[in-house]
Amino acid sequence: MTGPVVVGVDGSPSALSAVDTAAREASLRGVELRVVHAFTWPAMHVPRGGSPLGPPTGGLREMVEDMVGQAVGRASVAAPGVQVSHAVVAGEPLTVLEAQSRTAQLIVVGHRGSGGFLKVLLGSTAVHLSAHGRCPVMVVRGRPDLAGPVVVGVDGSRLGQAAIAFAFAEAALRGADLMALHAWSTWADHGEHRLGEPVDLVDLIGDVDQIRAAEELVLAEALAGHQERCPDVSVRSRLVRGRTRQALIEASGSAQLMVVGARGRGGFTGMLLGSVSQAVLHHSHCPVTVVRPGL
Incomplete structure (x- = not known):
């Protein structure tokens, strides 16, 4: 199947691990890596700009762009030869990633996102995307044995x-x-x-x-x-x-x-x-x- 490898990011440690794995998967396939963040705050009617009392770069949009930029930089280090693009899409994570999966050959997510409770072993986005994704879904967890089968x-x-x-x-x-x-x-x-x-x-x-x-x-x-x-x-x-x-x-x-x-x-x-x-x-x-x- 043609299409990029897509990785969902939300700033969590789990998502950063997913970025590393997704970059390697894109390198193995010789395809583009697309870093995607579902921007849910506009739907919550939270102002995107910075506070009048704070720095001009302290708004939610700036925070998201910085977080995505860090993920893109991390991917470039993990797989230097891979072309990396990024997108910030307004919407709920499952809806956004399911739409991305329609044109991807693989979608990669962490096992727990930033919204998960501490005792939850697996985030709801990972579970539901595994059930509804239109391409194979890789959930990054554990410590893989890179010499194993x-x-x-x-x-x-x-x-x-x-x-x-x-x-x-x-x-x-x-x-x-x-x-x-x-x-x-x-x-x-x-x-x-x-x-x-x-x-x-x-x-x-x-x-x-x-x-x-x-x-x-x-x-x-x-x-x-x-x-x-x-x-x-x-x-x-x-x-x-x-x-x-x-x-x-x-x-x-x-x-x-x-x-x-x-x-x-x-x-x-x-x-x-x-x-x-x-x-x-x-x-x-x-x-x-x-x-x-x-x-």
């Missing part, structure tokens, strides 16, 4: 194919290995319930090895075709018996990037962001990219 969560669903394709492309750009992780359990969690209780597939099939072999096939079929398109990417398939969210969060501790689909084969129809994706966004030890189907 790109990890992609695989559940075998059609909806997850976009995330797998993105993960292969990202691993190729970074020259990194790719770990394709698929978690499985003998307990059915996709709607097969008996009297309101989960069904243990061992009761139905009677052979754990047969269940494991079926899950290995799910993983292999999900990856089929992607390796041919990215032959230089070294892929390690990992089958884990356990809960998906815990397996992904644990794997993120030694990863440089986690990639997940917005929704997998579980969950409620109509949800834009599944419970596993939300858990990873809240607790991952490295940046997370959420890829919605059709992107």
Whole structure:
């Protein structure tokens, strides 16, 4: 996909980390980086200019332009060869960034903005943009292992194919290995319930090895075709018996990037962001990219 990498900034430490990451992503792709700030104060009817009692450069507009200018300078240091543009757009952050995502190939945000409460693990803009963005959304958090692999969560669903394709492309750009992780359990969690209780597939099939072999096939079929398109990417398939969210969060501790689909084969129809994706966004030890189907 053509288009710039866009990073949302609000002056928070989290946003500054996002600027560094976004600059590197733009450099990897050889595209422009666009630094965007959603200027909400005009809607609150706050005067933009300085106070009559203060310096002429003390107004809100001047503060915003200074903050954006610092972000642009930081991006230029992080990736000197990248062309950097900036925009200050009046509006609510989610609305502004969703509009920006329509022409971007990747949008990058910090895990918490300047408006978040101290105990909130993830800002509302990051969550909602991951569900509504028109391009992949990278949420910068944790301490990535830059020598580690790109990890992609695989559940075998059609909806997850976009995330797998993105993960292969990202691993190729970074020259990194790719770990394709698929978690499985003998307990059915996709709607097969008996009297309101989960069904243990061992009761139905009677052979754990047969269940494991079926899950290995799910993983292999999900990856089929992607390796041919990215032959230089070294892929390690990992089958884990356990809960998906815990397996992904644990794997993120030694990863440089986690990639997940917005929704997998579980969950409620109509949800834009599944419970596993939300858990990873809240607790991952490295940046997370959420890829919605059709992107």
